[in-house]
Amino acid sequence: MAFSIVAAGGGLIDVNFATVAWAWVVFLVTFWCLKRVAWPMLQEKMEEREVIIREGLERAEEAERRARELMEKQEAILQASRDEAQGLLAEARSAAENIKNETVAKAQAEIGAERDRARKEIGLERAKAIDELKRAAVDLTLEAAGRVLERELRDEDHRRLATEVIDSVDSLR
């Protein structure tokens, strides 16, 4: 390697000290100028933008977090409403079932009571009809016997006798 002070255009690996010194001067002057007129302003602007971007990102993350929370709350409210609606529906179904059962039971009870009352009335009517029939039979018997005997059987003994006969016939039946 050859070293020279001013010889330019020498060998490929000749170190020209004038070039070395010139490179130092140019680089350091460039560095000094940029340090004064460009780098601080650019750095400040870049950091300003980075702060804005970072804040924007933080705000966006915060908004996203809030939106997620709201969504979760909404979901919870919706779920609670759904559960409540299900509960109300189940309650209504149960109430309707109870009312239906009560109504049916009541109707059945009423029908039973009506049936009993009708049976009782039929029994009474029947007994009344039998009594009337018996009475008519006694009257007819007495009238027939009076016609046969040509005298009226009116005393109580005859009537009682006729009634006993009819009762005995009735008991034989």
Place this chain on the structure above:
Amino acid sequence: MTLANSGSHLVAGGDIVKHLTDYPLAGWFTAHHFLMLMVGATMVLVFKFVAELAQRQPKKSGLVSLVEVGLVWVRDEIVYAWLGEKKGRPLLFFFWTLFFFILINNLIGLFPFPINPWHRSATGNIAVTAALAIIAFLTIQVAGMKQHGYGRYWINLVPGGVPWWLWPLVWIIELIGLLTKPFALTVRLFANMTAGHAIVAVLFGFMWGIAHYASAATGGLATVASFAFMLFIMLFETLVALIQAYIFSVLTAIFVSMAVAEEH
């Protein structure tokens, strides 16, 4: 030699080495000096313009965005990645200047005649890469000395546990190790830029050497093939320019991080 015929040796396809070395302009002032000056001035003007544009406009323009992408990339991928924000912040302006100075110097060599009449890049000159490596070396040492103390930094070059009688020898070895770092930086950048330019120069020579071929068909084919390959190499060199600027900066950042590390 005038600007117009400065590239004539390329056309002749003759002395490739002459194309790769510096080109004298006036006395001690050379093409590489001019290119560095141009790059430095361009950087100051462009970055100042961008800084003012960024201050004036509330909304970012395309140019401001492009420059900011580069600055943020250097800051996050090179400086803060290796030094952290606390230690990297004081050196951020230095690394921005270093990276863009090397990058633009690398790229300027790929520009054709009207912009760069000498078809050279200053980073293809070993004196320029050595100067940049020395600046990097001094930055590394100053950062280390500020971190550990001016005397302690040099004493701590020798790791703990070394016997006292071996201490001077290890210190010298460590010092040589320290000095090889800027040497590696110098050679790596210089060799990469020179190699790229050499390939482009050779292909350019083939392209214009059509008259020397046996037939026009052979010459035409060689010219087309050379041109296509040269385009590919130019694109590849663009990538190399970026990679070498990155490597130089990132290695400097790594060396600074080693110098300021607690276990130094």
